[in-house]
Amino acid sequence: MRIAExxxxxxxxxxxxxxxxxxxxxxxxxxxxxxCDTPYTSWEPEGESLSVADVLERVRxxxxxxxxxxxxxxxxxxxxxxxxxxxxRAGWHVTVETAGTVLPEDAxxxxxxxxxxxxxxxxxxxxxxxxxxTPGGWRERHERDRRRDDVLVALMAAAPHQLKFxxxxxxxxxxxxxxxxxLGLGTGGVDPAVVCLMPQGRGDEELARTAAxxxxxxxxxxxxxxxxxxxxxxxxxxxx
Numbered sequence: 001m002r003i004a005e006x007x008x009x010x011x012x013x014x015x016x017x018x019x020x021x022x023x024x025x026x027x028x029x030x031x032x033x034x035x036c037d038t039p040y041t042s043w044e045p046e047g048e049s050l051s052v053a054d055v056l057e058r059v060r061x062x063x064x065x066x067x068x069x070x071x072x073x074x075x076x077x078x079x080x081x082x083x084x085x086x087x088x089r090a091g092w093h094v095t096v097e098t099a100g101t102v103l104p105e106d107a108x109x110x111x112x113x114x115x116x117x118x119x120x121x122x123x124x125x126x127x128x129x130x131x132x133x134t135p136g137g138w139r140e141r142h143e144r145d146r147r148r149d150d151v152l153v154a155l156m157a158a159a160p161h162q163l164k165f166x167x168x169x170x171x172x173x174x175x176x177x178x179x180x181x182x183l184g185l186g187t188g189g190v191d192p193a194v195v196c197l198m199p200q201g202r203g204d205e206e207l208a209r210t211a212a213x214x215x216x217x218x219x220x221x222x223x224x225x226x227x228x229x230x231x232x233x234x235x236x237x238x239x240x
Contacts, residue, residue: 001079002027003055004040004047004072007239008062012230014120014196015162016095021066022059026080029072030145031099032138033128035168035200037236041072052082059087069116070097078105084115093117096159099124100152101145110158119161121152123179125172149183161194164226167214168200177221196226202236 004027011019027040027047040046050058059067067087074080074096081104084094100121104110124146130139155161165176176197183190197218199210207228218225234240 001050001052001055001077001083002045002047003050004038004045005239006055006058006062008064009240010230010233011066011068011095012228012233012240013198014164014226015194015224016066016118017226017229019066020064021068021095022062022064024055024059024067024069024074024083026069026071026074026077028076029099030076030101030141031073031124031128032130032134032142033124034130035128035166037202038072040238045072052079052086055079055083056086059092060090065091066093066095068095068097073099073102075102075104080104081106081115085113088114088117095120097122098155099146100155101148103151103154107154107158110154114159116159119155119159120164121155121161122164122166123147123152123176125165125167125175125179127168127172128166147179152183153189156190162196163190163194164196164198166200167197168210170213172200173197173214173217192222193224195223197223198226198228201228202231204232207231 004025006024008022011021027045029042036042075098088094094116095118096116097120100123129143199207199214201207215225
């Protein structure tokens with residue numbers, strides 16, 4: 001599997017924000033979000049090819065007992081399933097961060113033999129779609145693949161989960177609310193307590209502008225406001 005980086009830091013987003021964690025960042029993605037903050041795993045993927053044993057050895061060399069398997073899109077790699085299950089069996093708490101567009105090959109076994117203690121699913125809204133002139137047909141490919149409700153439902157059923165939407169505008173918020181309604185918000189399909197709305201931005205000023213109106217909207221709707229703490233803690237830097 002192609003790995004961009006493995007490092008220890010603090011989880012900066014979502015329900016486990018602040019938790020010391022070891023991050024395993026895979027390289028390669030089936031989407032091309034226009035605001036992607038890890039372009040070295042998507043737009044211009046880089047990294048080294050490591051075996052499952054190599055990845056596990058590097059994770060074990062670091063101290064946190066929480067592991068976050070992220071990307072890119074980690075579920076593109078069959079080896080991700082083995083890494084996650086081996087870590088869980090050895091006592092690690094495992095979070096898998098995914099866009100919710102890809103199922104592992106043995107998806108039918110996920111409930112019986114989970115790969116995650118927390119499935120962190122970040123559905124991509126229409127504002128993530130790249131410009132029409134983007135080479136490689138990526139606008140069409142991204143728009144075709146970014147919403148897979150069948151995959152979302154399967155992943156939500158496979159483990160405790162959070163749904164983390166990146167919000168850049170009020171239009172994004174309206175789209176997220178409609179999407180959640182389609183998934184069954186308030187009717188047993190989605191618990192509002194696991195919905196995290198995260199302001200889009202790579203710097204403090206940009207994040208603060210969105211947070212100013214998004215935080216009260218989260219309180220009104222009963223969702224969690226999810227700041228990008230790692231930007232405040234470390235800046236927009238790799239290995240954090």
